[in-house]
Amino acid sequence: MAAANEGFRALDEKSLVEYIKSTPALSSHLGEHLDGLTVKEVGDGNLNFVYIVVAPNGGSFVIKQALPYIRCVGESWSMTKERAYFESLALRQHGSLCPDHVPEVYHFDRPMSLIGMQYLKPPHIILRKGLIAGVEYPLLAVHMSTYMARTLFFTSLLYRSTLEHKREVAEFCGNVELCRLTEQVVFSDPYRVVEHNRWTSPYLDKDAEAVRGDNDLKLEVAGLKSMFCERAQALIHGDLHTGSVMVTADSTQVIDPEFAFYGPMGFDIGAFLGNLILAFFSQDGHAGQGNDRESYKQWILKTIVETWNLFQDKFISLWNEHKDGNGEAYLLSIYNTPELQVLAQKKYMNDLFHDALGFGAAKMIRRIVGIAHVEDFEAIPDASKRADCERRALNCAKMLLKERRRFQAIDPIISAIKEIAST
Amino acid sequence: MAAANEGFRALDEKSLVEYIKSTPALSSHLGEHLDGLTVKEVGDGNLNFVYIVVAPNGGSFVIKQALPYIRCVGESWSMTKERAYFESLALRQHGSLCPDHVPEVYHFDRPMSLIGMQYLKPPHIILRKGLIAGVEYPLLAVHMSTYMARTLFFTSLLYRSTLEHKREVAEFCGNVELCRLTEQVVFSDPYRVVEHNRWTSPYLDKDAEAVRGDNDLKLEVAGLKSMFCERAQALIHGDLHTGSVMVTADSTQVIDPEFAFYGPMGFDIGAFLGNLILAFFSQDGHAGQGNDRESYKQWILKTIVETWNLFQDKFISLWNEHKDGNGEAYLLSIYNTPELQVLAQKKYMNDLFHDALGFGAAKMIRRIVGIAHVEDFEAIPDASKRADCERRALNCAKMLLKERRRFQAIDPIISAIKEIAST
Numbered sequence: 001m002a003a004a005n006e007g008f009r010a011l012d013e014k015s016l017v018e019y020i021k022s023t024p025a026l027s028s029h030l031g032e033h034l035d036g037l038t039v040k041e042v043g044d045g046n047l048n049f050v051y052i053v054v055a056p057n058g059g060s061f062v063i064k065q066a067l068p069y070i071r072c073v074g075e076s077w078s079m080t081k082e083r084a085y086f087e088s089l090a091l092r093q094h095g096s097l098c099p100d101h102v103p104e105v106y107h108f109d110r111p112m113s114l115i116g117m118q119y120l121k122p123p124h125i126i127l128r129k130g131l132i133a134g135v136e137y138p139l140l141a142v143h144m145s146t147y148m149a150r151t152l153f154f155t156s157l158l159y160r161s162t163l164e165h166k167r168e169v170a171e172f173c174g175n176v177e178l179c180r181l182t183e184q185v186v187f188s189d190p191y192r193v194v195e196h197n198r199w200t201s202p203y204l205d206k207d208a209e210a211v212r213g214d215n216d217l218k219l220e221v222a223g224l225k226s227m228f229c230e231r232a233q234a235l236i237h238g239d240l241h242t243g244s245v246m247v248t249a250d251s252t253q254v255i256d257p258e259f260a261f262y263g264p265m266g267f268d269i270g271a272f273l274g275n276l277i278l279a280f281f282s283q284d285g286h287a288g289q290g291n292d293r294e295s296y297k298q299w300i301l302k303t304i305v306e307t308w309n310l311f312q313d314k315f316i317s318l319w320n321e322h323k324d325g326n327g328e329a330y331l332l333s334i335y336n337t338p339e340l341q342v343l344a345q346k347k348y349m350n351d352l353f354h355d356a357l358g359f360g361a362a363k364m365i366r367r368i369v370g371i372a373h374v375e376d377f378e379a380i381p382d383a384s385k386r387a388d389c390e391r392r393a394l395n396c397a398k399m400l401l402k403e404r405r406r407f408q409a410i411d412p413i414i415s416a417i418k419e420i421a422s423t
Numbered sequence: 424m425a426a427a428n429e430g431f432r433a434l435d436e437k438s439l440v441e442y443i444k445s446t447p448a449l450s451s452h453l454g455e456h457l458d459g460l461t462v463k464e465v466g467d468g469n470l471n472f473v474y475i476v477v478a479p480n481g482g483s484f485v486i487k488q489a490l491p492y493i494r495c496v497g498e499s500w501s502m503t504k505e506r507a508y509f510e511s512l513a514l515r516q517h518g519s520l521c522p523d524h525v526p527e528v529y530h531f532d533r534p535m536s537l538i539g540m541q542y543l544k545p546p547h548i549i550l551r552k553g554l555i556a557g558v559e560y561p562l563l564a565v566h567m568s569t570y571m572a573r574t575l576f577f578t579s580l581l582y583r584s585t586l587e588h589k590r591e592v593a594e595f596c597g598n599v600e601l602c603r604l605t606e607q608v609v610f611s612d613p614y615r616v617v618e619h620n621r622w623t624s625p626y627l628d629k630d631a632e633a634v635r636g637d638n639d640l641k642l643e644v645a646g647l648k649s650m651f652c653e654r655a656q657a658l659i660h661g662d663l664h665t666g667s668v669m670v671t672a673d674s675t676q677v678i679d680p681e682f683a684f685y686g687p688m689g690f691d692i693g694a695f696l697g698n699l700i701l702a703f704f705s706q707d708g709h710a711g712q713g714n715d716r717e718s719y720k721q722w723i724l725k726t727i728v729e730t731w732n733l734f735q736d737k738f739i740s741l742w743n744e745h746k747d748g749n750g751e752a753y754l755l756s757i758y759n760t761p762e763l764q765v766l767a768q769k770k771y772m773n774d775l776f777h778d779a780l781g782f783g784a785a786k787m788i789r790r791i792v793g794i795a796h797v798e799d800f801e802a803i804p805d806a807s808k809r810a811d812c813e814r815r816a817l818n819c820a821k822m823l824l825k826e827r828r829r830f831q832a833i834d835p836i837i838s839a840i841k842e843i844a845s846t
Contacts, residue, residue: 162606162652166599173593180585183751192756215763219770226752229585231653328606329649333615340638347642 007111008081010067013039016051019114025107026063026116030055047079047258052119060119061106066258067113079177083258084113086175090260091117093235094151101147101252120246120253127245127252131279132286132379134296141306143252144245144272149314152265155235157329159322165262169232172261179229179261182238186362187225190370191218199369200377203387207394208369220401224358232262240271241363241374242279266355269311274360274397276304277417278367278376281393285380297421301414308353308410316345350408357404357413364397396420430534431504433490436462439474442537443486448530449539454480470502470681475542483542484529489681490536502600506681507536509598513683514540516658517574524570524675543669543676550668550675554702555709555802557719564726566675567668567695568733575688576741578658580752587749588685592655595684602652602684605661609785610648613793614641622792623800626810630817631792643824647781655685663694664786664797665702689778692734697783697820699727700840701790701799704816708803720844724837731776731833739768773831780827780836787820819843 011019020026021034030037036056043050043064051063066084088108095102107116130137157165189197191212199208211217237244238259246253280300283293323341324332335344367374368390377393380386396417407413434442443449444457453460459479466473466487474486489507511531518525530539553560580588612620614635622631634640660667661682669676703723706716746764747755758767790797791813800816803809819840830836 157649157652162603163599165652166596166602170593170596173589173596176586176589179589183585188754188757192754192759194756215766218757218763219766222753222758222767223770226580226656229580229588229752230655232655233649233653329652330645331611331615333617334611334641335645336615340641343638343642344645347646 005068005081008068008113010049011051011063011065011112011114013041013051016053016063019112020053020063023107023109023116026053026061029061029106030059031057033057047083054119060121061116062103062119064115064117065113079181081113083175083178084108084115085110086172086178086260087256087258088115089171090235090237090257091115093155094147094237094254094257094260097154098147098150101143101254103253103255120251120255123248124246124251124253125248126243127247128242128275128279128375130247131242131276131300132282132376134283134286134291134293136296136299137247137249137252137303139250140247140252141303141310144254145307145310145314147252147254148240148269148272148311149318152234152236152268153315153318153322155262156233156265156327158319158327159325160328161326162328164326165232168235169262172235175259175261178238178259179263182259183225183229185371186366187221187228190366191221196371197369198371198373200383200387200390203384204369204390204394207391211365211369211394211398214398216402217398220358221362224362227264227355228267228359231264234262234265235260236263236265236268237271238263238267240268241275242272243275243374245272264355264359266352266357267359269308269352269356270358270360271363272360273304273307273356274363275367275374276300276307277360277396278364278374278393280304280417281389281396281421282374282376282380283389285377285382285385285389301417305410305414308356312349312353316349319345353407353410354404357400357407361397361401361404364393365401368394368397392420392423395423428491428504431491431536433472434474434486434488434535434537436464436474439476439486442535443476446530446532446539449476449484449486452484452529453478453482456480470506477542483544484539485526485542487538487540488536502604504536506598506601507531507538508533509595509601509683510679510681511538512594513658513660513680514538516578517570517660517677517680517683520577521570521573524566524677526676526678543674543678546671547669547674547676548671549666550670551665551698551702551798553670554665554699554723555705555799557706557709557714557716559719559722560670560672560675560726562673563670563675564729564733567677568730568737570675570677571663571692571695571734572737572741575657575659575691576738576745578685579656579688579750581742581750582745582748583751584749585751588655591658592685595658598682598684601661601682602686605682606648606652608794609789610644610651613789614644619794620792621794621796623806623810623813626807627792627813627817630814634788634792634817634821637821639825640821643781644785647785650687650778651690651782654687657685657688658683659686659688659691660694661686661690663691664698665695666698666797668695687778687782689775689780690782692731692775692779693781693783694786695783696727696730696779697786698797699723699730700783700819701787701797701816703727703840704812704819704844705797705799705803706812708800708805708808708812724840728833728837731779735772735776739772742768776830776833777827780823780830784820784824784827787816788824791817791820815843815846818846 033056038054040052042052049065054060066081068081069078091105103118105117237257244256280297283297287293330344335341377386377390440460456479461477463475465475472488477483489504491504492501514528526541528540660680667679703720706720710716753767758764800809800813
């Protein structure tokens with residue numbers, strides 16, 4: 001790996017300032033007086049170092065540098081720093097398709113695996129933290145449905161020629177190491193005995209064991225894993241949980257697409273919806289004096305419904321708008337009547353819905369019995385109470401994974417969630 | 424395209440001899456006396472020039488040169504000569520996996536798009552010609568099931584790591600122009616009005632029109648086209664019809680994998696089985712005095728059954744043999760009981776069977792109402808009789824495409840074929 005790391009040096013707060021001074025694409029954002037820069041390391045993710053840089057004149061940006069290993073595990077779990085290249089590509093492509101919900105990239109340095117991008121100023125916070133705090137975001141469903149509809153539609157064969165598609169697919173095959181991490185932690189480890197799996201023990205010991213012994217579940221997961229590895233449907237974010245979204249009351253910004261590659265659309269949609277369902281099931285653990293979180297739970301469920309329904313509407317609108325474009329999946333000369341177009345769209349959306357439910361369920365399961373948990377549950381101090389919340393979420397996920405094909409719309413999903421919540 | 428053609432010159436029988444003399448990897452196969460070479464151009468395919476080269480000492484090889492257009496259409500339909508590169512890659516990979524049924528590559532010259540390979544000597548003939556002549560090949564099912572099981576299994580995620588897989592997928596994305604040709608002529612043109620479509624007119628005018636107006640058929644075809652474009656399941660041959668197989672009584676050799684890429688396995692299996700079904704339905708047109716072809720039709724049906732059943736057995740045997748290898752689709756640590764392994768294999772093979780039936784049916788349809796027809800039918804001089812044969816084949820294909828999921832084994836397919844044949 002020596003050659004791969006040529007030109008690379010890990011920066012710290014001090015050497016970063018020198019780097020900025022010698023990089024006009026960055027320093028131009030900060031005005032004349034670079035000596036009064038504030039630099040703060042804030043990376044709370046698992047993989048990278050993240051610095052917020054603010055100049056005396058108010059100019060600012062974020063610097064994200066990938067190191068050749070997984071930060072939260074240490075140098076023992078190596079991970080190509082080339083992920084920063086794919087993150088920068090995805091930010092730029094998704095950003096050009098949906099500039100309102102993707103931070104702007106100012107600078108990318110491939111040997112240094114370093115991205116300089118728009119700083120999302122306070123009061124932006126990570127959506128997951130807002131969900132734990134019980135904050136409603138009235139525009140969240142509107143914004144996320146726009147983001148998903150636009151990034152997925154415009155990078156699919158509904159819009160693109162197969163010529164463009166294959167060229168892009170080939171490029172993103174290079175992000176294989178990050179794909180492999182997902183394959184392992186989402187589709188494999190929760191279903192077998194591995195040391196780094198964990199769960200709220202002893203309460204969930206039997207539940208974790210039941211997951212590992214559930215043949216139907218494992219057969220469904222095999223199908224989803226194959227789809228994840230084999231199906232290049234669109235340029236997906238690849239890690240679209242509620243920790244990859246920053247929000248204020250009127251802004252929604254999707255960050256951290258380092259897992260981006262050409263994969264199944266349902267993986268992104270499912271990640272987002274699945275993490276909202278996790279947030280829902282965690283609320284009982286956050287209920288306290290004066291706030292039983294009941295109305296907040298209703299808001300989360302409403303947001304799930306609106307996100308899917310708006311996504312579907314917007315995706316189909318884009319399809320109708322571009323049906324005589326370069327997209328090669330459904331040529332207008334073949335799908336040439338309004339009736340047939342509606343049939344084709346219904347079938348496509350129904351399949352996508354089932355994919356999203358399956359992937360969403362798999363993402364839920366891995367957050368309860370796999371290596372990486374979510375703060376929604378982790379922040380519940382009482383282990384017994386936490387386990388109760390997690391068990392309901394796990395049962396919901398298992399049901400969705402195995403029975404998803406009997407659902408034809410999002411409303412019955414909400415009824416099923418409510419029923420499991422009342423157990 | 425000037426740069427892409429740098430170093431390229433189209434050879435003829437004379438300049439080829441000079442080329443051979445200056446290329447040791449070729450001339451070494453021919454002994455000392457190169458002056459008495461016999462060179463014969465025999466390309467009867469659609470895309471290339473093919474020369475048989477034989478030396479006085481009996482040494483021999485075949486030279487295949489791709490030109491930057493489709494030979495049978497002319498220079499107006501350009502087609503990257505880089506297809507020869509992918510053909511050479513596929514011949515070498517499939518050849519190393521299944522040397523008994525793939526000709527050996529002696530030499531590849533990328534700028535010249537020229538492959539030198541083993542000459543398959545007489546009495547080798549193209550299988551399609553043997554099927555038209557009514558010749559039985561007792562080992563055909565045994566050989567083709569081995570070829571398909573080995574080439575598909577060993578290039579899939581049942582055997583490979585996702586690291587190898589993504590690297591190979593990226594490489595073969597370069598063969599996009601050939602993929603696009605398939606997308607157009609198999610999945611698009613038969614279902615819309617385009618000038619180069621043809622059929623046995625006027626007899627099949629209504630049948631061709633019915634194909635273009637069949638919503639259920641077109642919805643199924645859209646699903647198959649998406650799978651063809653998006654699903655990188657294994658390194659497939661990409662054009663495995665009975666014209667891509669050379670046979671004798673005891674030898675079966677698969678040639679011409681210039682359409683090779685990472686696609687759905689069912690496309691290869693379906694191409695072969697679908698073309699056998701076409702051969703079956705064409706037999707009534709070849710029946711004559713003293714040979715009603717009835718026993719030959721039975722042999723074709725038996726070959727279809729044996730090919731699928733043997734393929735299935737061999738594929739599962741390979742899976743069992745390598746279940747603790749590097750393949751990442753079904754990790755032994757997860758699929759950890761004999762019962763679960765059997766369930767996983769049944770589900771996998773059932774899905775693959777339905778894919779093969781769907782793709783096979785699509786390949787049948789395009790040979791009857793699309794641009795490129797098959798000699799099985801073309802060789803029937805009486806247009807009315809030919810149309811009757813083609814209509815039965817077309818009806819069979821439409822049924823298979825729309826109803827394939829109700830079949831769980833190959834025997835009921837044979838019953839359905841027989842029923843349609845008796846109409």
